[in-house]
Amino acid sequence: MRQVQVVGYRTVHVAQNVAPVMERRDLSDSEAIQAIRAGDREAYKAIVERYMKRAYGIALTFVRNTQDALDVSQMAFIKAYKNLKRFDAERPFFPWFYRILRNICLDHLKRASRRREIPLEDAGVLKTEAEDYEMKRMLWQAIEDLPLEQREAIVLRYFEGMSYKEVAETLEIPIGTVMSSLHYAKRKMKKAIGGFLGEEAK
Amino acid sequence: MDHERMNELISSYLDNELDEEGRRQVEEHIEKCPECRKEYGEMARFEEVMRKMTLKQPSKEAWQVYSESVYNRMERGIGWILLSIGAMIILFFSGYQIVKGFIEDPTIPVIVKAGILLGLAGVVILLVSVVRERVFVNRRERYKEIQK
Ligand SMILES: [Zn+2]
Numbered sequence: 001m002r003q004v005q006v007v008g009y010r011t012v013h014v015a016q017n018v019a020p021v022m023e024r025r026d027l028s029d030s031e032a033i034q035a036i037r038a039g040d041r042e043a044y045k046a047i048v049e050r051y052m053k054r055a056y057g058i059a060l061t062f063v064r065n066t067q068d069a070l071d072v073s074q075m076a077f078i079k080a081y082k083n084l085k086r087f088d089a090e091r092p093f094f095p096w097f098y099r100i101l102r103n104i105c106l107d108h109l110k111r112a113s114r115r116r117e118i119p120l121e122d123a124g125v126l127k128t129e130a131e132d133y134e135m136k137r138m139l140w141q142a143i144e145d146l147p148l149e150q151r152e153a154i155v156l157r158y159f160e161g162m163s164y165k166e167v168a169e170t171l172e173i174p175i176g177t178v179m180s181s182l183h184y185a186k187r188k189m190k191k192a193i194g195g196f197l198g199e200e201a202k
Numbered sequence: 203m204d205h206e207r208m209n210e211l212i213s214s215y216l217d218n219e220l221d222e223e224g225r226r227q228v229e230e231h232i233e234k235c236p237e238c239r240k241e242y243g244e245m246a247r248f249e250e251v252m253r254k255m256t257l258k259q260p261s262k263e264a265w266q267v268y269s270e271s272v273y274n275r276m277e278r279g280i281g282w283i284l285l286s287i288g289a290m291i292i293l294f295f296s297g298y299q300i301v302k303g304f305i306e307d308p309t310i311p312v313i314v315k316a317g318i319l320l321g322l323a324g325v326v327i328l329l330v331s332v333v334r335e336r337v338f339v340n341r342r343e344r345y346k347e348i349q350k
Pocket residue numbers: 205208231235236237238239
């Protein structure tokens with residue numbers, strides 16, 4: 001966290017040689033929410049820009065294509081904004097937002113399957129280079145085959161770089177459950193790409 | 203300690219999630235247990251592979267316009283709601299004007315008047331809902347174009 005000086009709900013960035021660009025960007029989640037509640041709509045930008053990449057990444061693992069991931073993650077931010085009244089500002093923002101995002105993603109998938117728009121297998125969730133294409137395809141398939149909770153834990157842990165504690169907070173499950181979920185998931189994934197791991201060991 | 207539990211600990215060990223005591227337990231155990239040492243080696247290679255895994259990213263421009271798009275979509279959402287309400291009021295009003303002509307015509311039987319009234323109300327409702335849907339779909343499509 002950067003050092004900031006709070007003046008009312010606005011935060012003045014104490015910059016050394018940088019001009020104070022967009023002071024709202026420095027608002028913490030709870031400061032931003034306070035500001036929005038006080039009528040400063042633009043303060044929501046701080047939250048959107050803080051979590052957009054994370055939201056996109058999570059959405060991508062559900063909807064499996066870049067365009068839809070951008071679309072549904074933005075829808076989640078809009079829905080969160082509209083429901084901000086119902087958000088308990090004492091609690092961390094992201095886990096609350098995560099539930100909105102997940103629901104929108106699951107809805108999107110339901111609608112897509114009703115329209116029989118089955119996404120092309122391997123439309124590309126993992127960044128691939130030619131040489132590891134096959135392994136990534138198998139790895140992603142293994143992730144897809146995991147039960148929802150295990151898959152969510154894997155995504156947050158590996159692709160969003162969260163600690164066990166953060167995963168537990170986001171999914172609202174005990175840390176012990178995170179530990180065993182990840183363990184089971186990893187074992188299945190490891191098995192799926194076992195051949196490749198062996199090769200690497202040589 | 204059973205291997206199942208140890209495997210779980212090894213997994214957490216490699217994720218850097220164990221405390222001093224846990225780390226020591228794992229280190230001591232794999233020192234003397236070849237089976238768990240093998241598991242440790244495999245897991246470590248797996249972690250190595252996972253570290254290189256990243257998700258596909260959209261273009262840089264997508265991030266630059268991301269928050270703007272969120273605001274635009276919110277505003278457009280409000281805009282369309284207002285527009286729909288406005289259109290509905292106008293439609294009902296003009297419909298009412300036309301219908302009034304019939305109603306006040308004493309040569310048309312009451313039952314026919316009622317039929318026309320109900321029919322028109324149905325048409326208005328259908329029309330509004332179709333327009334609303336069309337507009338909503340178009341908006342989504344247009345938005346997608348912008349993002350490309
Ligand atoms: Zn052992």
